[in-house]
Amino acid sequence: MAQTDGFMVAALDEAKKAGERGEVPIGAVVVADGRIVARAGNETRAQKDVTAHAEILAIRRAAEAIGDERLAGADLYVTLEPCTMCAAAISFARIRRLYYGAEDPKGGGVDNGVRFYAQPTCHHAPEVYSGIGETESAGILRDFFNERR
Amino acid sequence: MAQTDGFMVAALDEAKKAGERGEVPIGAVVVADGRIVARAGNETRAQKDVTAHAEILAIRRAAEAIGDERLAGADLYVTLEPCTMCAAAISFARIRRLYYGAEDPKGGGVDNGVRFYAQPTCHHAPEVYSGIGETESAGILRDFFNERR
Numbered sequence: 001m002a003q004t005d006g007f008m009v010a011a012l013d014e015a016k017k018a019g020e021r022g023e024v025p026i027g028a029v030v031v032a033d034g035r036i037v038a039r040a041g042n043e044t045r046a047q048k049d050v051t052a053h054a055e056i057l058a059i060r061r062a063a064e065a066i067g068d069e070r071l072a073g074a075d076l077y078v079t080l081e082p083c084t085m086c087a088a089a090i091s092f093a094r095i096r097r098l099y100y101g102a103e104d105p106k107g108g109g110v111d112n113g114v115r116f117y118a119q120p121t122c123h124h125a126p127e128v129y130s131g132i133g134e135t136e137s138a139g140i141l142r143d144f145f146n147e148r149r
Numbered sequence: 150m151a152q153t154d155g156f157m158v159a160a161l162d163e164a165k166k167a168g169e170r171g172e173v174p175i176g177a178v179v180v181a182d183g184r185i186v187a188r189a190g191n192e193t194r195a196q197k198d199v200t201a202h203a204e205i206l207a208i209r210r211a212a213e214a215i216g217d218e219r220l221a222g223a224d225l226y227v228t229l230e231p232c233t234m235c236a237a238a239i240s241f242a243r244i245r246r247l248y249y250g251a252e253d254p255k256g257g258g259v260d261n262g263v264r265f266y267a268q269p270t271c272h273h274a275p276e277v278y279s280g281i282g283e284t285e286s287a288g289i290l291r292d293f294f295n296e297r298r
Binding site: 044048049050051056059060063064067068069070083084085086087088089092093106107108109112113114116119120121122123 | 193197198199200205208209212213216217218219232233234235236237238241242255256257258261262263265268269270271272
């Protein structure tokens with residue numbers, strides 16, 4: 001298994017744990033120097049905070065772990081295409097590479113919607129790799145919403 | 150003085166206090182039922198957190214004060230046009246009206262850049278009013294950056 005896949009497996013694990021807590025099952029990890037420095041699942045319900053997306057929490061925890069809010073050289077793995085808010089936060093954090101699982105045509109802001117990294121108001125764009133763990137990521141989300149309907 | 154102007158004065162006061170702390174001087178308040186329920190200045194330096202913009206902090210504090218992360222019926226006043234990240238967070242929080250001071254052609258995401266509220270991936274758009282306290286807001290920012298050059 002490639003290292004990249006291993007990190008996405010860790011993000012998928014955070015997504016599953018989020019789902020078990022009744023949160024929309026999305027997970028993320030931040031990787032620096034070849035190791036995971038921060039993990040997070042979506043916590044919008046638990047924190048009663050609309051901004052507590054997995055990516056935002058992972059970025060915040062990684063900044064704390066590293067002692068620097070600029071995560072230059074770090075990579076972020078997330079199970080779903082980041083929304084507009086998270087796409088911008090990833091840019092502000094100077095994340096080097098973004099790996100995401102499933103695309104999100106309705107709410108994504110990277111390869112859908114505002115396509116933030118292609119805009120002149122985006123001052124740092126990560127390299128973007130998509131489709132890693134896509135099937136499992138989409139499956140976790142589908143099962144979660146099916147159970148709730 | 151109109152009530153609207155009074156709330157922007159409170160946001161400008163938060164901007165000035167942020168500047169005094171060495172933060173980029175941007176301030177915000179959230180108003181519900183005619184009173185200020187949350188105030189915040191930019192705290193990206195103090196919190197070593199690239200997401201600690203005045204709007205994000207004000208939304209989080211307002212959710213805590215109100216006991217509901219959805220701020221439907223609440224209005225947000227901020228001294229500068231929100232960036233892409235904050236524009237999306239404001240949408241997620243279901244803010245009713247957004248009042249901002251100066252436009253931000255380089256980093257704004259409301260009337261500049263991605264114009265998030267006009268996009269199909271935006272599922273709630275606040276009413277937007279701009280230019281209130283514009284001159285003072287821009288002046289505070291200009292003075293701050295001039296002193297640092």
